[in-house]
Amino acid sequence: MASLALQLVLFALVLPPHLLVSVSCAKSCFWPSSAHDDGGCLSWRVMVEANNARGWRTVPAPCVGYVKGYMTRGQYGRDLGSVMEQVSAYVDQIAAADDGLDAWIFDIDDTCLSNLLYYQAKRFGAYDPLAFKNWASQGACPGIPAVLQLFMTLQDKGFKLFLLSGRDEETLGSCTSENLESEGFSGYERLLMRTPDYRGQSSSVFKSAMRKQLVDEGYRIRGNVGDQWSDLQGDNVGDRVFKIPNPMYFVP
Ligand SMILES: [Mg+2]
Numbered sequence: 001m002a003s004l005a006l007q008l009v010l011f012a013l014v015l016p017p018h019l020l021v022s023v024s025c026a027k028s029c030f031w032p033s034s035a036h037d038d039g040g041c042l043s044w045r046v047m048v049e050a051n052n053a054r055g056w057r058t059v060p061a062p063c064v065g066y067v068k069g070y071m072t073r074g075q076y077g078r079d080l081g082s083v084m085e086q087v088s089a090y091v092d093q094i095a096a097a098d099d100g101l102d103a104w105i106f107d108i109d110d111t112c113l114s115n116l117l118y119y120q121a122k123r124f125g126a127y128d129p130l131a132f133k134n135w136a137s138q139g140a141c142p143g144i145p146a147v148l149q150l151f152m153t154l155q156d157k158g159f160k161l162f163l164l165s166g167r168d169e170e171t172l173g174s175c176t177s178e179n180l181e182s183e184g185f186s187g188y189e190r191l192l193m194r195t196p197d198y199r200g201q202s203s204s205v206f207k208s209a210m211r212k213q214l215v216d217e218g219y220r221i222r223g224n225v226g227d228q229w230s231d232l233q234g235d236n237v238g239d240r241v242f243k244i245p246n247p248m249y250f251v252p
Contacts (some may be wrong), residue, residue: 015111016123040063077244083245084147084150088153090240091150100105102158103160103162103220103239104154104221104222105162105164105214107163111244112144114144115141124249133221139182140177140179143184143185149166158168162219164231164244165192166194166206167194168199207234208234211235222240223238223241228250
């Protein structure tokens with residue numbers, strides 16, 4: 001009988017290379033384990049984008065540098081551009097009917113407006129409602145150019161655009177609309193923000209209710225763009241949904 005060592009060698013010789021990598025990595029390949037383990041952090045980001053990792057409160061400490069690099073050194077922009085290419089390919093195939101009821105939905109935070117400066121300053125720490133409200137109330141979130149381009153293209157094609165945000169309407173309504181306007185997001189059909197009735201409800205529940213309201217009004221949601229899966233799941237999500245990358249935070 002062959003020894004255990006010989007058996008392992010024979011096993012390795014017949015195993016395809018990609019499976020050899022899996023065997024040797026074990027768990028460490030799929031979860032961040034050290035400050036310089038970009039591979040683990042890449043896997044973590046993929047899990048986030050695929051909606052496999054849920055309910056996380058903060059970027060894992062070993063991946064803070066990785067996320068900062070991803071967001072600021074070009075890859076985020078490239079990934080966002082790739083998403084926009086997919087949206088454009090879809091938009092090229094559809095047309096708005098003359099009845100004015102073909103609609104698109106856009107999330108606001110980290111879809112139309114960027115909060116990267118805020119989260120970077122917070123070192124991508126856990127969500128801090130008061131600090132975020134202070135940031136948002138300044139009305140100084142930079143617009144995201146690739147999304148603005150899509151926004152304008154859809155307007156030119158005759159779609160009705162709805163901005164749907166979990167931000168509190170009472171306290172952040174005016175600064176949000178001013179911020180959108182100053183960054184070029186104007187001419188939309190309606191800005192829908194969280195009213196007191198929906199305080200404490202998950203984003204998914206609140207946004208589903210708002211979309212249902214639009215569908216009940218007769219609108220056909222042809223597309224839906226957001227950076228969180230909770231923007232894109234639930235009821236009446238639309239004919240197509242497009243997920244913008246965001247490894248900075250998770251909204252249920
Ligand atoms: Mg968002």
